[in-house]
Structure formats: C-alpha cells, structure tokens
Amino acid sequence: MVHVNIAGALADLYTLQEHDQELDRIKEKQEQLPPELVEAREQWSRLSEKLAQLKEQYLALQREYHQNDLEIKDLAAKRKQAEDEQLQSSSLREQTQFENRIQQLSTRIDELTELTMPILEEMEELAEQIKELEAEAAELQPRLEALEAENAERVAALEEEYQTKLARRQEMAGSIPASLLREYETIRRARKGIGVARVRVQSGVYLCEACSVQLPTHVAQRVYQSQQVVRCPGCGRLLWRGPENQE
Incomplete structure (x- = not known):
C-alpha cells in the first residue's frame, strides 16, 4: 500500500469511527x-409484588x-348423632357416656370456633388491603401503558435513524481496505468504541489522543x-x- 493510500485510508477510518460513535x-x-x-415500572412492580403477597396470605387463611x-x-x-x-x-x-361424648365434641367445636373468628377478621382486613391496592393498580395502569407506548415510539424513531445511518456507514466502510477495517473493528470492540486515534502534538511532544501516552x-x-x-x-x-494542518 502506497503512502497516500494509507494516510487516506486512516483519515476515512477516523471519519467512519465518528459515524460509529x-x-x-x-x-x-x-x-x-x-x-x-x-x-412507573417500579411502582407497578411494587404493587404487583405486594398484591401477590397479600393474595397468597389470603389464600393460606382461606384454606385454614x-x-x-x-x-x-x-x-x-x-x-x-x-x-x-x-x-x-x-x-x-349409656346416658352418661353419651353426655361425656357430647361435652367433648362441644368443647372442641368451641375451640375451633374461637380459632376461626380471628382468621375471618384477618381475611376481611386482607381483602380490604387487596381491594385498595387493586384500585391503585387500576389507576396506574393507563399511565404506565401510555408511557410504554410513548417509549416504544421513541425507540422506533431512533431505530429508523439508526438504520439510515447504518446504511450510510456501510457505504463509507466500502472505501476502506477490508483488512484495515477488520483490524479497526477488532480493536474498537476491545477498546470501548475507539479503534483509531489521532496523534496529538503538545509542547513538541507526540501523544496518543485516546490514552495520552x-x-x-x-x-x-x-x-x-x-x-x-x-x-x-x-x-x-x-x-x-x-489533518495536515494540525499543530
């Protein structure tokens, strides 16, 4: 490769890099x-997680x-009987035996009833909390959906811009020697998006623009x-x- 071609190829490569960036x-x-x-997503996630927890608790109490x-x-x-x-x-x-049996059964029924009443009260409290959270989620959902739609439009517009500039980038890359382009792309992937760097002259000292060495x-x-x-x-x-006129 002759002198002019290398200088021109590197200049084109630097311009391509600006496009890549x-x-x-x-x-x-x-x-x-x-x-x-x-x-909005975080709020929805918190609501969904809390609702799931409360519903799980409610179902456990319901089973009990x-x-x-x-x-x-x-x-x-x-x-x-x-x-x-x-x-x-x-x-x-026999009368006494049945009386004892009836008393035992009644005692156990009273015990279970006493245990069951707090469960019902807790279920009612949970049901009210679930209702409030569901209302909050219902109020949030339209706003979240609108924000998601706006973001989808934003991303689509950027994607259209990206594809247009990518096509232009491919045209620019076509003028650069394939081996040099591959080397640049390999370095660029490994070096945070910078594959080619200008030499900067400062107080008579030559420095790499990318790493300042x-x-x-x-x-x-x-x-x-x-x-x-x-x-x-x-x-x-x-x-x-x-550039040729660089100090």
Missing part, C-alpha cells in the same frame, strides 16, 4: 428509559378457615511517514497523524 450513541439512547417510565369449618361441621354432625343416640339409650351408664519519536515518525499502519504502544489503537 454516533451509532453507539443512538443505541445508548434506545436503552435509556425515561425517568417517568422507570418510576375451610379446614376448620369442615372439621366444625363434622364435629357438629357427630354431636347430633350422639344426641340422637342419647335419646334412644335406656341405661344411666507519550509516543516515542521513532513511533511518531512512522505514523507521519504513513508508509505502514502503526499501533499505539500504550493502548494498541491504530494511530492516525490527523
């Missing part, structure tokens, strides 16, 4: 959510209530001679001498 910025904008949407209720009904049926059999008994001994004189000379592609000894990026 613009594409990167567009992608970053796509991923950056509006604060209002972030807040139904279990107690079934046991109470079963005990009541057994007590009724014992009372009927007591009426049919003829001996005092002072370049040895022989390295700077090779860059300015533009007879070969030179990489920064500090960061490994491709070095370009910059």
